[in-house]
Amino acid sequence: MSQETPSLPPGVTPEDILQRAAIDKSTRLPVLFFFTSGAAWLLVATLLGLLASLKFVATGAFKYEVLNLARVQPAFVNALVYGWAYQAGFGVMIWIMARLCRTELRNPVTLIVAGHFWNLGVTLGVAGILGGQGNLHMKLLEFPAMVWPLLLASYLLIVVWLVVMYSARRPGSGYISQWYILAACFTWPWMYLVANVLLNVFKKAGVAGPVIASWYANGVTFLWMVPVGLASAYFIIPKITGKAIHSYNLSSFAFWSLLALAPWAGAQELIGGPVPAWIPAVAGTAQILLLVPMLAVCLNHYQTVRGAHQLVNVSPSLRFTFFGAVGYVCTCVASAVLGSMSLSRYTFLSFTQDGVMMMGTYMFFTMAMFGAIYFIVPRITACEWVSGSRIRLHFWLTAYAIIGLCSLLLIAGLSHGSAIDEWESSFEIAVMFSKGYLVGRIFLWAFLVAANLIFIHQLVLMVMNRGRKAGTPTLIHQPTPYETAELVITTEGAEA
Amino acid sequence: MNSLKSFILTMGACVGVPTIVMTLVPYGTERGRHAVAYQSVPDPANPAAPPKDPEEMKGLYYPVNYSGDRKRGELVYIQEGCAQCHTQVVRPDYAGIDQFKKGSGREQEYAKDQPVAVRQTHPWDYMHEDFAMFGIRRIGPDLANAGYRYLDKDGRPDAAKVNALYQHFYAPRSLRGWSTSPSFKHLFNVVKKEKPEGSADALVIPANLPLEAGMEIVPTDEAKALVEYLLGLKRDAPLPAAIAGTPPQVPAAK
Numbered sequence: 001m002s003q004e005t006p007s008l009p010p011g012v013t014p015e016d017i018l019q020r021a022a023i024d025k026s027t028r029l030p031v032l033f034f035f036t037s038g039a040a041w042l043l044v045a046t047l048l049g050l051l052a053s054l055k056f057v058a059t060g061a062f063k064y065e066v067l068n069l070a071r072v073q074p075a076f077v078n079a080l081v082y083g084w085a086y087q088a089g090f091g092v093m094i095w096i097m098a099r100l101c102r103t104e105l106r107n108p109v110t111l112i113v114a115g116h117f118w119n120l121g122v123t124l125g126v127a128g129i130l131g132g133q134g135n136l137h138m139k140l141l142e143f144p145a146m147v148w149p150l151l152l153a154s155y156l157l158i159v160v161w162l163v164v165m166y167s168a169r170r171p172g173s174g175y176i177s178q179w180y181i182l183a184a185c186f187t188w189p190w191m192y193l194v195a196n197v198l199l200n201v202f203k204k205a206g207v208a209g210p211v212i213a214s215w216y217a218n219g220v221t222f223l224w225m226v227p228v229g230l231a232s233a234y235f236i237i238p239k240i241t242g243k244a245i246h247s248y249n250l251s252s253f254a255f256w257s258l259l260a261l262a263p264w265a266g267a268q269e270l271i272g273g274p275v276p277a278w279i280p281a282v283a284g285t286a287q288i289l290l291l292v293p294m295l296a297v298c299l300n301h302y303q304t305v306r307g308a309h310q311l312v313n314v315s316p317s318l319r320f321t322f323f324g325a326v327g328y329v330c331t332c333v334a335s336a337v338l339g340s341m342s343l344s345r346y347t348f349l350s351f352t353q354d355g356v357m358m359m360g361t362y363m364f365f366t367m368a369m370f371g372a373i374y375f376i377v378p379r380i381t382a383c384e385w386v387s388g389s390r391i392r393l394h395f396w397l398t399a400y401a402i403i404g405l406c407s408l409l410l411i412a413g414l415s416h417g418s419a420i421d422e423w424e425s426s427f428e429i430a431v432m433f434s435k436g437y438l439v440g441r442i443f444l445w446a447f448l449v450a451a452n453l454i455f456i457h458q459l460v461l462m463v464m465n466r467g468r469k470a471g472t473p474t475l476i477h478q479p480t481p482y483e484t485a486e487l488v489i490t491t492e493g494a495e496a
Numbered sequence: 497m498n499s500l501k502s503f504i505l506t507m508g509a510c511v512g513v514p515t516i517v518m519t520l521v522p523y524g525t526e527r528g529r530h531a532v533a534y535q536s537v538p539d540p541a542n543p544a545a546p547p548k549d550p551e552e553m554k555g556l557y558y559p560v561n562y563s564g565d566r567k568r569g570e571l572v573y574i575q576e577g578c579a580q581c582h583t584q585v586v587r588p589d590y591a592g593i594d595q596f597k598k599g600s601g602r603e604q605e606y607a608k609d610q611p612v613a614v615r616q617t618h619p620w621d622y623m624h625e626d627f628a629m630f631g632i633r634r635i636g637p638d639l640a641n642a643g644y645r646y647l648d649k650d651g652r653p654d655a656a657k658v659n660a661l662y663q664h665f666y667a668p669r670s671l672r673g674w675s676t677s678p679s680f681k682h683l684f685n686v687v688k689k690e691k692p693e694g695s696a697d698a699l700v701i702p703a704n705l706p707l708e709a710g711m712e713i714v715p716t717d718e719a720k721a722l723v724e725y726l727l728g729l730k731r732d733a734p735l736p737a738a739i740a741g742t743p744p745q746v747p748a749a750k
Binding site for chain 1: 500503504506507508510511513514515517518519520522523525526527529573574575576577578579580581583585587588590591592593596597616617618619621622623624625626627628629630631632633634635636637668669672674675676677678679680681682
C-alpha cells in the first residue's frame, strides 16, 4: 500500500475513461441485481417493521397466526439485515472493488447465481420465522437452522470473486476501501460459521449461548456494516470533493484498531446477567475503546471534506454519506455509553437495544448505502436519476424518521427500564411509560415506508433505463456559481 | 501491506484471538460444567471441615435435567417467540433490583415487612439448556421463577391460576387490559362441546370473552407443553455449597 489511488492524477486519460466504462459494463448486471433485490427486501422489511410497531399498540390488528407480533418483529429485523443490508452491501463491494482494482469483473453470472441462492436463503429464513420454525431466542440468528449453510455458501461464492479481483489488481493500486471490503469478505463468514456451529450444531451452550449470539450480533454491525459503510465513504468522499484522503496513516490506524477491537465487543449487553463477570467487562471495555477508531475516521473525513462542505447541499451521494457518518458516530457513542454499568441497570435488554440496532443498520449503514447507490447506479446504467427533488424528499423523510425512531426507542427503553427498576411500581406502569413512544414510532415507520417507496420507484426507473439521458448529474439543489466551480473540478477529475 | 497473504494473516490474528477468548472459552466452560452434589457429609479430603449444605439436601444434585413436555414446551417457547419479549434473568443487586421485586421469586407472604432476596440466577441454572433462555428483550415480565406464580398454598399447581395462564395465551387483554402481549389463539382449538359439561381440558372463560353457545376452547398439545414448561421455571434452588462457596446467606433487609 504505497499509493493513494484517489489522489487525482494530473489528467485523466481517454484510456482511463474507456477502462472505467468497461468495468462499469462488466459489473452492471450483478450490481443492479443486488441493488434491486435488496431494495425489494427493504420494502418488505419496512412494511414488516411498520406492522410490528402497529401491533405493539393496536394489538388486535391483523389477527393471523403468521403475523403474530412475536414473529413479525424478528422477521422484520432479519429481512432488514440479511435481505436489504447485505445485498446492498454486496453491490457496493463488487463495484468499488472492481473500480479500485481496475479490473473488469470476469464472473457476473456466478455472482448472480450466488445472489439467487442468497435470496432463496433469506426467503426461506423469513418464511420459517413467520411459519413458526425460527430460533426466535437467538438474536440475529433467528432463521431456522437449515438456512445457515445456504447463506454461508452463497456468501462465500460472492466474495471469493472479490478476493480474486484484489489479488489480480493492477500493481500499485491499493486503497483503504479495498482493505475494508476485504475485511468484510472474511469476518462475517467466520463469525457466522463459529456462531452457527456452536449454537446450531454442537448446541448445549448454556449461558455461553447468549454470549456468542451477542458477540455475533455486535460483529454484524461492527465487523461487517462498519467496514462496508466506511469503504463506501472512503471512496465517495474523495470522488465528490475531488480531494485525496487527508491522512493515509490515520486511515490505516483506524482500520487496524477497528479490526483489533471490534471482535472483543458485544457481550456487554449482558451486564448483570448470569455469565462469568469478565465477559461483559472485557466486551464493554472494547466497546468503549472502539470510540478511538471512530474518532480517527471522523477526523480523517472531516479534514478531507474541509472547505468543500457546501457540496453536501448539492450532491445526493455526499449528503447521504455524510448522514451515514453521523449515524456511525451515534452508533459508536450509544453502544459505548449503554454498555456502562450505571446505565445498563435501566437499559438491560430493553427497547434501547432496538434503538442501537436501528442506528447501526439504518441511520449509519442504510444511509451510507443510499449514498453509494445514488453514486453507482448512474454510472452503470448510463442515465441520470430522474428528479433531484425526489432525492431530496427521500433524504428528508428518511432522516426525520430514523432520527425520531432511534430517539424514541432509546427514550422508551430508558423509561421502561427505570419503571421496572422502581421498588413499588407494577409492570403495568412500565408498559404505560413506554406506550406513548411506541405510538409515535408507528408514524415514523410510515414515513420510512413512504421514503423507501420513493427510492424504489426511482431505482426501478433507472434499472428500466428510463432515467434522464442528459449528461449532467442529478443534484439536490442547483449549485451556486462558487459551487459550480467546485463541481467542474470534480466532474472533470474523479467523477468521470 | 501489499501482500494479500500478510493482510489475511494479520486479520486472522485480530479476529481469531478474540473469537477464542469470547466464544470458544465460554463455550468450553459450559460444556465442562456438570451437576454438583449437595455435600451434607464431611468432605473426605478435608474431614475437619464442617458439612456445608443442609442435612435434608443429602444425596441430591443441582441442577436436575428435564425432559418430556417441559422440553417440548421449551421448543414452543422458542418458536412462538416468547423470548423476544420475556427474559429469564434475576440480576444481582449491583445491577438491578430484580432480586427484590414482587413476583420475581416464590410468594413471600411470610416476610412482608422483611423481604427475602430471591437468589440471583447463576450459570448452573441454565446448564441443561442448548441456549440459555435469557431472552432478547425485557418488554414483558421476567419469567425466571414464573413457576411459583401458578401454585396454591401447598405448592401444587392451582387450577384457577393455570387457567388464567391459558387465558393469557388465548386473549391477553381479557385478563389485563394494558397488556401488549400478542394473542396465541393458534395454540387453541375452538370446538363443539361433545358433552354438556364440556371436556375436562376446556378453558374456563370469563364473561368478557365472546364465545358461541355450545362451543368450547381446548388447548392444543403445544399449549399444554408450553404451560408445563412455564410451571417448571424455578431458578432459585439453593446452590450447593461446592458452587456457592459459603452457606446461603440471607441478605440484610431493605
